[in-house]
Amino acid sequence: MRIGIVNDKAPLVDILKKVLLSDGHEVVWIAHNGERAVEKCSNDVPDLVLMDLIMPVLDGVSATREIMKKSPCPILIVTSSVESNSSKVFEAMGAGALDVVATPKNGPDGEITGGQALLAKIVVIGKLHGNGRVREHAKPLAKERVIPPxxxxxxxxxxxxxxxxxxxxxxxxxxxxxxxxxxxxxxxxxxxxxxxxxxxxxxxxxxxxxxxxxxxxxxxxxxxxxxxxxxxxxxxxxxxxxxxxxxxxxxxxxxxxxxxxxxxxxxxxxxxxxxxxxxxxxxxxxxxxxxxxxxxxxxxxxxxxxxxxxxxxxxxxxxxxxxxxxxxxxxxxxxxxxxx
CATH class of the missing domain: 3.40.50.180 (Methylesterase CheB, C-terminal domain)
Known part of the structure; x- marks a missing residue:
């Protein structure tokens, strides 16, 4: 999958690149603020954008909104501040982001933690973007009228x-x-x-x-x-x-x-x-x-x-x-x- 990374912190960008490349994905561009992300996405629309929330110039919510207006594509919010910025996450999802996941980070022994959670989200988004769908049929239940409607x-x-x-x-x-x-x-x-x-x-x-x-x-x-x-x-x-x-x-x-x-x-x-x-x-x-x-x-x-x-x-x-x-x-x- 061709993926764009939007994050203003170089160490986190490096970690994201390692996680993506380890699973065979291609990093097509990197933007260090939301404004640059909008520009880069207009010039080269990727299969997925990994969008940070808190950034200078233009934050992740505004960048998501602009991208969905000008060059819509799947956007996954990837942020280290999920719990403390829940309202911003909902704003970003309301603007068009598909989902949210915590940013992978280096563990105490230097290993990357959280990478598998990110890759799992990418797999699901890849299926959704391709409109892949398998229905699960609920077991028949005994009929009974219910009040209220x-x-x-x-x-x-x-x-x-x-x-x-x-x-x-x-x-x-x-x-x-x-x-x-x-x-x-x-x-x-x-x-x-x-x-x-x-x-x-x-x-x-x-x-x-x-x-x-x-x-x-x-x-x-x-x-x-x-x-x-x-x-x-x-x-x-x-x-x-x-x-x-x-x-x-x-x-x-x-x-x-x-x-x-x-x-x-x-x-x-x-x-x-x-x-x-x-x-x-x-x-x-x-x-x-x-x-x-x-x-x-x-x-x-x-x-x-x-x-x-x-x-x-x-x-x-x-x-x-x-x-x-x-x-x-x-x-x-x-x-x-x-x-x-």
């Missing part, structure tokens, strides 16, 4: 910001239970849930096995496990990746809901994201009568997942992220008026 959401690249805008537009008394599968690193899931909770009146929490879904509450799948919703609205987390390159998988979530016999008045949503995860699962839900909504191309950072759903006829509605909360509120308001 569900709002099931799948998202990936650009998802954190889209989720914040969507959830931020919902009232605290929103009548549906919300379940979310966002492609994110497992070490970062708790911070994502906390950050989203601070952006909305909806209660947002990390999903736990055995927990029940509730109206006006959102549960987000951990980044290293699949989330299934069993009959009765009970959460089940399963270890991945299995045959899926997406963990958590939106298709696995959607399949569990379809096979669990949930209310056909429920809604499935696909937000911005690379690849096609969730599109087939959404089509299956539409075919059994669900309302299905895809984010439009104009407001998506990457129109992969929602675009795939639109192309295969899985989406009943296509709308901007700014209009989506209003559409959902109207849908459920009409539903409950009809049920009275």
């Amino acid at each position: 569900l709002l099931a959401i799948g998202s990936s690249t650009g998802g954190p910001s889209a989720l914040a805008e969507l959830l931020g537009g919902l009232p605290a008394d929103f009548p549906a239970a919300i379940v979310i599968a966002q492609h994110v690193d497992g070490h970062f899931s708790e911070n994502l849930a906390l950050w989203l909770d601070s952006q909305t009146e909806i209660k947002v929490a990390l999903a736990r096995s055995g927990r029940s879904v509730q109206a006006g509450h959102a549960l987000i799948a951990p980044g290293d496990q699949h989330m299934l919703i069993k009959p009765g609205g009970i959460v089940e987390l399963t270890d991945g990746p299995g045959k899926n390159i997406y963990v958590p998988s939106v298709d696995v979530l959607f399949d569990s809901i379809r096979l669990g016999g949930f209310s056909k008045h429920s809604v499935a949503v696909l937000l911005t994201g690379m690849g096609a995860d969730g599109a087939r699962g959404m089509l299956d839900l539409r075919n059994i009568g669900w309302m299905t909504i895809a984010q439009d191309k104009e407001s998506s950072v990457v129109w992969g997942m929602p675009g795939s759903a639109v192309k295969m006829g899985a989406a009943r509605e296509v709308c901007s992220i700014g209009d989506m909360a209003g559409l959902l509120v109207r849908h459920f308001k009409k539903l409950f008026q009809e049920l009275k």
Whole structure:
């Protein structure tokens, strides 16, 4: 894979080069600040950019945003300050970065630590960028109607910001239970849930096995496990990746809901994201009568997942992220008026 490195610290650049070259990757260019990265990417778009967060002149968030506007390509945030700069990581992911990983470093004996974690991320991104996808079918579950209805959401690249805008537009008394599968690193899931909770009146929490879904509450799948919703609205987390390159998988979530016999008045949503995860699962839900909504191309950072759903006829509605909360509120308001 042809890879560009963006980092202002020479020792860390050397470590990154060693890790990449040891696995057969090619370093096509190096930039020591975000501004230079934007320039270099415009002149030579690589297969992947390893983007640091904290840099002079132009930081990683702004550089990611500019690259995605001018010469879009896969971007992986590689930073030594993951935990202390969680808000910046979410901003970068909202701007189009695919994922985040800690910068490899020299250990006490001179060996490099963290290199395998970086290489593993690169393998997954390579598969995603090629739209590689193998679905895992959830086991059939006994049918059972569940109250409240569900709002099931799948998202990936650009998802954190889209989720914040969507959830931020919902009232605290929103009548549906919300379940979310966002492609994110497992070490970062708790911070994502906390950050989203601070952006909305909806209660947002990390999903736990055995927990029940509730109206006006959102549960987000951990980044290293699949989330299934069993009959009765009970959460089940399963270890991945299995045959899926997406963990958590939106298709696995959607399949569990379809096979669990949930209310056909429920809604499935696909937000911005690379690849096609969730599109087939959404089509299956539409075919059994669900309302299905895809984010439009104009407001998506990457129109992969929602675009795939639109192309295969899985989406009943296509709308901007700014209009989506209003559409959902109207849908459920009409539903409950009809049920009275």
